[in-house]
Amino acid sequence: MIVNIALLADIHGNYEALKAVIEDAKKNNVTEYWLLGDILMPGPGSENIFTLLDQLPVTVKIRGNWDDCLLAALDGKLSLNSTDEIYLLRLAQYLENKLPPQRIKAIREMPLNVQKTINGLKITISHHLPTKNWGRELMATNSTKAFDDLFLTNDVDIAVFGHIHQQLLRYSSHHQLVINPGSIGQPYYPRKELRNDLRAQYAILTIDEQGYSDILFRKVRYNKEQELLSAATEHLPFLELYQELLNTGVNKDKDRPYLQKIIDDYHYKEEVAKWLSGRHSQLKEKNG
DSSP states (O other): OOEEEEEEOOOTTOHHHHHHHHHHHHHTTOOEEEEOSOOSSSSSOSHHHHHHHHTSOEEEEOOOHHHHHHHHHHTTOOOSSSHHHHHHHHHHHHHHTTSOHHHHHHHHHOOSEEEEEETTEEEEEESSBTTBSOSSTTOTTSOHHHHHTTOSSTTOOEEEOOSSOSEEEEEOTTOOEEEEEOOSSOOOOSSGGGTTOOOEEEEEEEEETTEEEEEEEEEEOOOHHHHHHHHHHTTOTTHHHHHHHHHHSOOOTTOHHHHHHHHHHHTHHHHHHHHHHHHHHHHHHHTO
16 A cells, blocks of 8 residues: 655644645645644634645644644743743734634644554654654754654654754664655745745655655745735734745744834733733633
């Protein structure tokens, strides 16, 4: 039996990019889909993304670090003491009004790691490391030893992960295969000269009767103008940040002075404080 698996990672709320990738995957005879985490934020996509995914045979769903950030914001675990957390809180506030409770519940239930065996090959699937979905341990130029930590045991043959937003094929110290399909919503190129290509990225892993057959790295054009129009029409918070990200490939979400200016200009801190106060009152009422 031949299995063609579409590896989908780091959508980050980019509905138009996901839609184009799915259309491409169907043309390439994909038989199942693995979702490697970071489904939402900072793009405007919300329920429309889940509706697209509901139509597919998604057999693996992994929880990413941005998925955890959304949950932390909704659970009251973030504060107003930093620009980073105000940024996440405002995006979570935006999404809370667009997502039904069952979607949040489904995100909570996604594991950090899944192990699969297909035609005799043992595969480990995670967003980053098997027990940790955030960090920089697996950046593309890191040492081979760093990638050994993807494998909890030596009998695992292939590791699939997301998080770094770069397409990658390499091996562990024990010659185990390591695959990253890149990012659907936010392709990342540290080298400036490569940033002209910001097409959506994913990969197709093929396993046949003899084992690992092929890995096809795909780049797909999508309607960026429609994505940005949707972001503006739906009043996406930190719209300037998202526009710059899609147009230049540069993410300024760690540029604190820039974030602070946007927060001040749009009074996001006050808006989020009011939202948090309302949620706290609702929770208090609910618990009696």
